[in-house]
Amino acid sequence: MATRTVTIASSVGLHARPASMFVQAASDTGLDVEIGRPGEESVDATSILGVMALGAKHGEEVVLTAEGDGADEALDSLVALLSRDLDAE
Amino acid sequence: MSNPTETPRGIGVSPGAAVGPVVQVRGPVRPPDNEPAPADPAAEHVRIKEAFESVARTLEERAALADETAQQILTATALIARDKGLQKAIGKELAAGKGPTTAVTAAVQTYAAQFEALGGYFAERVTDLKDVRNRAVARLLGKEDPGVPEFDVPSVIVAHDLAPAETATLNPSMVRAIITEAGGRTSHTAILAAQMGIPAVVQLAGATAIAAGTMVAVDGDSGEVTIDPSAEYQRDIIGKRERRRAALAGSAGPGRTKDGYPVMLLANIGGVEDAVSAASQDVEGVGLFRTEFVFLSRDTAPTLAEQTEIYTKVFEPFGSRRVVVRTLDAGADKPLAFADLGPEENPALGKRGLRLSALRPDLLDVQLEALGVAAKATAAEVKVMAPMVATAEEAAWFARRVRENGLPSVGVMIEVPGAAIAARHVMAEVDFGSLGTNDLAQYTMAADRMEGTLSDLLDPWQPAVLGLIGTACEGAKVAGKPMGVCGEAGGDALLALVLAGLGVSSLSMAPSKVSIVRYALGLHTMATCHGMATAALDARTATDARNAVLALAHEDLTALL
Numbered sequence: 292m293a294t295r296t297v298t299i300a301s302s303v304g305l306h307a308r309p310a311s312m313f314v315q316a317a318s319d320t321g322l323d324v325e326i327g328r329p330g331e332e333s334v335d336a337t338s339i340l341g342v343m344a345l346g347a348k349h350g351e352e353v354v355l356t357a358e359g360d361g362a363d364e365a366l367d368s369l370v371a372l373l374s375r376d377l378d379a380e
Numbered sequence: 381m382s383n384p385t386e387t388p389r390g391i392g393v394s395p396g397a398a399v400g401p402v403v404q405v406r407g408p409v410r411p412p413d414n415e416p417a418p419a420d421p422a423a424e425h426v427r428i429k430e431a432f433e434s435v436a437r438t439l440e441e442r443a444a445l446a447d448e449t450a451q452q453i454l455t456a457t458a459l460i461a462r463d464k465g466l467q468k469a470i471g472k473e474l475a476a477g478k479g480p481t482t483a484v485t486a487a488v489q490t491y492a493a494q495f496e497a498l499g500g501y502f503a504e505r506v507t508d509l510k511d512v513r514n515r516a517v518a519r520l521l522g523k524e525d526p527g528v529p530e531f532d533v534p535s536v537i538v539a540h541d542l543a544p545a546e547t548a549t550l551n552p553s554m555v556r557a558i559i560t561e562a563g564g565r566t567s568h569t570a571i572l573a574a575q576m577g578i579p580a581v582v583q584l585a586g587a588t589a590i591a592a593g594t595m596v597a598v599d600g601d602s603g604e605v606t607i608d609p610s611a612e613y614q615r616d617i618i619g620k621r622e623r624r625r626a627a628l629a630g631s632a633g634p635g636r637t638k639d640g641y642p643v644m645l646l647a648n649i650g651g652v653e654d655a656v657s658a659a660s661q662d663v664e665g666v667g668l669f670r671t672e673f674v675f676l677s678r679d680t681a682p683t684l685a686e687q688t689e690i691y692t693k694v695f696e697p698f699g700s701r702r703v704v705v706r707t708l709d710a711g712a713d714k715p716l717a718f719a720d721l722g723p724e725e726n727p728a729l730g731k732r733g734l735r736l737s738a739l740r741p742d743l744l745d746v747q748l749e750a751l752g753v754a755a756k757a758t759a760a761e762v763k764v765m766a767p768m769v770a771t772a773e774e775a776a777w778f779a780r781r782v783r784e785n786g787l788p789s790v791g792v793m794i795e796v797p798g799a800a801i802a803a804r805h806v807m808a809e810v811d812f813g814s815l816g817t818n819d820l821a822q823y824t825m826a827a828d829r830m831e832g833t834l835s836d837l838l839d840p841w842q843p844a845v846l847g848l849i850g851t852a853c854e855g856a857k858v859a860g861k862p863m864g865v866c867g868e869a870g871g872d873a874l875l876a877l878v879l880a881g882l883g884v885s886s887l888s889m890a891p892s893k894v895s896i897v898r899y900a901l902g903l904h905t906m907a908t909c910h911g912m913a914t915a916a917l918d919a920r921t922a923t924d925a926r927n928a929v930l931a932l933a934h935e936d937l938t939a940l941l
Contacts, residue, residue: 306502311456338465339456340509343502344494 293362295355296329297370301377305347309377314339316372320365324357336369388835390559390584391890392603393570397621398536398579399597399614400556402590405539405546406526408514415479424480425471431519435512436461438525457508461516466491481517488513497678511543536596538587542569552578557598559605561587581605585835601892624940628895634664635887635898637880639905644886645894646702648866655694658891665702665761667814667888668866669694671747675708681718681743687750688757695760702761704814704866704888706793707747709733709767719743728828733768733793734778744781752785765791765814770798775809794863795819800848803855807863813856815884817867821845840869841922846878850917853883864888873900874929874941880906881913896940903934 301309317324317336326342327333329352334341336355347353353373355366418424436458443454460466466487473483492509495502514526527546528537534556539546541562550558555578563569563582573580579600590596590607597609597617601624606613635645646667647658658666674682674690682690695703710716711724711732719740724730737744748764755762766778769792782790792799792806795816799806807813817840822829824845827837840846849865856863864886869875871889873896879887880901887897904912912929919925930938 306505307456308452311452311459314459335465338463339459340463340491341465343505344491344498346498346502 292356292358293366295366295370296352297355297373299347299349299351299353300374302349304349304351305345305353305373306343310339310342312377313369313372314342316369320357320361320369322357322359322362322365324355324365324369326353326355328352329354388584388586388605388607390581390587390603390605392580392600392892393563393582394558394573394578394580394600395621395892396557396579396600397598397617398556398600399595399609399617400534400536402538402592402594402596403529403531403535404588404590404592405528405537405542406524407540407588408510408526409518409521409523411479411481411485411517412521415482417477417479418474421471421474425467425474428470428474428480428484428516428520429467431516432461432467432512434519435515438515453508457512460509461512481520484513484516484520507543511546536598538590540588550578557581557596557600559584559587559596559598561585620940624896627936627940628899631895631899631902632662633898635901637901637904637906637909639907641880641906643876643880643884643901644702644864645898646704646864646866646886646888647891647894648888649694652690652693656697659697659699659701661891661894663701663891663894665698665704667702667704667864667870667886669703669705671705671708672710672714674747675710675716675743676714679717681746684746684750684753687747688753691751691754692757695754695758695762698760700759700761702763704763704765704791704864705751707734707744707764707766708737711736728822734766734774735768737766738774738777741781745785748782748785748787752787755787761789762787763789763791763812765793765810765812767793767816768796768819769793769806770796772802772805772809775799775806779810793819793866794852795823795867797824797848800852800855803852803863804858805855807856807859807861810861812861813852813863814888815849815852815863815865815867815869817845817849817865817869820848820867824848836922839922840867840872840875841916841925843917843919843922843925846882846916846925849879849884850882850913857883862886871897873897873937874926874933876900877904877909877933878913878916878929881909881911899940900933900937903937908932 299305314337324336325333326336334345355369357366439454439458443451446454469487470483473486488509492506495506518525534554536557537555538559541560558569558573558578558580560569560582561584579598581598581603584605595608597606597614599617635643644664646665647663648668649655649658649666650670651673674687711727711730721731751764764782764787769775775792779790789811791810791812791814793816794800794813818829821838821840825837827834853863862885865879865884866888870887871893876887876897877900912932915928916925919928
């Protein structure tokens with residue numbers, strides 16, 4: 292299982308447009324991707340409602356996990372996405 | 381000019397005036413009661429998934445035709461319709477033996493509750509979630525989607541409440557005005573309508589009962605809606621809009637009568653956003669900060685730290701201006717998950733307001749402590765008042781608790797007729813009073829505020845209500861304490877003059893109404909206001925009272941009403 296920790300760069304946190312973009316990207320990987328706070332239960336990263344209910348704020352750390360072929364590459368691309376201020380783009 | 385006492389009135393939230401035929405937005409389809417469990421839950425889930433997928437496609441089709449803002453909202457709403465987590469939750473509800481639309485409703489509700497608990501941005505997303513639910517439920521029941529029907533002439537859109545997706549996809553060139561029965565000053569409808577420059581009125585009782593196709597005139601400033609307006613009235617309303625803009629452009633500064641008697645002009649607010657917006661306007665502070673939003677839609681009581689942060693954010697934008705805070709006003713009609721006292725036969729007459737605080741003093745104590753800390757941390761002149769006070773003992777009980785928390789100024793709402801009649805005793809216990817004219821009218825006339833068909837009885841111009849306001853002001857005078865008004869009545873420019881004449885020293889209202897009230901005060905001396913108060917108290921009916929005052933008012937004001 293691949294794991295990455297990343298800090299939310301988006302100034303509004305992981306909701307609104309940034310959440311939609313992240314969920315879309317996670318769905319496009321075709322893998323089972325999960326997102327959660329360190330040490331807490333994670334949620335399905337392809338569920339917009341789950342990701343929004345997580346309520347991750349700007350500057351907060353989240354843990355991404357994925358399984359299957361290409362999991363590492365998939366997570367690297369999602370980490371890159373979350374490291375950008377998506378709301379400013 | 382038409383007589384506004386015969387005209388339904390809501391709250392004007394987006395300025396301007398317009399006339400057009402009514403288009404009624406279809407309301408949501410409710411799941412049937414006792415919906416039977418499906419024979420084959422798995423097959424039923426396939427049907428439900430298809431319904432959600434078709435909803436997602438419809439939303440995407442609409443997104444493709446919409447502008448950029450609407451496109452983002454609609455695309456995000458389509459994602460909700462395709463949500464895997466939501467489908468899992470629906471599957472669980474089906475497996476538990478729920479019928480299809482009941483399962484959908486229950487699953488959506490679990491997410492809605494989570495989002496509401498998160499508050500702010502998330503609470504607003506609940507509307508999108510419910511929009512998806514309403515469409516899916518309608519499709520599962522073989523009904524048409526709720527929402528705006530097709531129409532081909534520029535129209536006035538009328539709804540119980542508009543979902544953001546609906547407001548955002550409206551074509552501004554086809555929409556003359558928007559009217560909703562629910563909604564508020566800061567609802568999506570209000571914000572988007574103002575952005576699109578479409579006049580809008582919210583909180584109009586009976587709006588959804590207006591027949592489709594009926595011509596209506598909408599005044600987005602005053603909140604008035606006139607059904608079947610005459611050609612003359614149609615010309616008037618457009619002309620009036622222009623005159624009002626021109627006259628009010630020069631109105632600024634603190635409230636004063638023509639001969640210089642101060643009448644403070646304050647804003648009613650209900651949250652941090654309201655505070656920021658009101659503070660940027662020409663108001664002398666806040667006369668009513670409703671704190672319910674801090675408590676409602678939560679599973680557990682807000683902590684001291686949470687409350688302190690919120691109150692600080694509300695006080696800060698006002699600098700050294702006054703902010704009058706009303707402590708928690710909840711009860712059977714506004715239930716709290718963490719302070720449920722059970723259902724009541726008569727919620728409006730039950731354990732609400734200060735009565736709830738007396739039963740749960742722990743909630744009040746934390747709130748007062750947070751207010752005390754926030755008041756010290758900011759420069760605002762913070763005053764605290766209690767809702768639903770009926771007796772001098774209650775006022776004394778509250779005053780002691782407020783002062784123990786280092787808050788120097790304590791007051792009571794005067795909204796119970798008993799407190800108005802006994803004002804000299806009640807007011808002796810506190811530093812100030814504030815008349816809640818909406819509830820005072822409801823209790824004086826024994827007419828439910830939520831019952832739109834009783835609005836004539838709830839008219840603050842009713843001589844009995846004015847008489848009681850006069851009695852309360854007399855009592856305050858005997859006790860040597862100031863009395864203000866924080867109900868809708870304070871924002872009625874003509875009634876404001878009567879209130880000043882009765883002895884009211886501050887008026888709190890929606891910020892958008894401040895400029896016309898300031899203008900009205902500046903045109904009249906205190907002696908004229910006294911004369912108006914006497915004339916209103918002498919009148920036999922609400923209509924007579926208003927007409928009598930209108931006859932005494934300066935023509936520059938009456939030209940704008």
